[in-house]
Amino acid sequence: MTRVLRSLRAAPAEREAAAMIAAQLSRPGDPVRTMARVGALLTPYFDKETPRALREIEMEDWADALADFPDWAIERAAKWWKSADNPQRRKRPLEGDIAERCRIEMRAVRAARVRARSGWAGTEAPEERERCSPEAAARAMRAAGFSPAEDFTGPKRFGGAADQRGAA
Numbered sequence: 025m026t027r028v029l030r031s032l033r034a035a036p037a038e039r040e041a042a043a044m045i046a047a048q049l050s051r052p053g054d055p056v057r058t059m060a061r062v063g064a065l066l067t068p069y070f071d072k073e074t075p076r077a078l079r080e081i082e083m084e085d086w087a088d089a090l091a092d093f094p095d096w097a098i099e100r101a102a103k104w105w106k107s108a109d110n111p112q113r114r115k116r117p118l119e120g121d122i123a124e125r126c127r128i129e130m131r132a133v134r135a136a137r138v139r140a141r142s143g144w145a146g147t148e149a150p151e152e153r154e155r156c157s158p159e160a161a162a163r164a165m166r167a168a169g170f171s172p173a174e175d176f177t178g179p180k181r182f183g184g185a186a187d188q189r190g191a192a
Contacts, residue, residue: 040140
């Protein structure tokens with residue numbers, strides 16, 4: 025996916041493939057699997073005194089927060105939370121912590137969706153434009169308040185003794 029995203033000259037077939045892959049990778053996960061993954065993530069942090077009814081409500085909150093994310097993103101977010109790459113790993117995660125990480129994991133998929141919708145840079149030739157004639161350029165310059173090009177004596181130099189225009 026990232027190789028296709030880097031390509032500035034993707035063919036229409038590659039764009040369609042990227043859009044199809046993005047759609048498949050964006051499909052929301054299975055709620056049962058999400059609950060199991062969250063349960064495994066939270067096991068080290070569970071307080072044994074919390075009543076089961078409260079745990080069930082908590083798990084429903086987690087399921088709601090993660091309902092739009094695919095299984096793979098939730099899995100990667102949970103593994104990241106427990107990894108050495110996360111300085112907060114010793115703290116109990118909240119739903120928003122894992123949802124935020126899921127959004128980070130989904131960046132390439134979102135980029136593929138945006139590119140598939142908006143087109144890929146470099147896929148179409150730039151529009152050919154008629155070049156401006158010198159006479160038309162001079163008229164435009166005069167209309168904008170600039171002196172004609174024939175009055176131009178060269179670049180203006182600043183500093184030093186050779187500060188005068190026309191001095192050689």
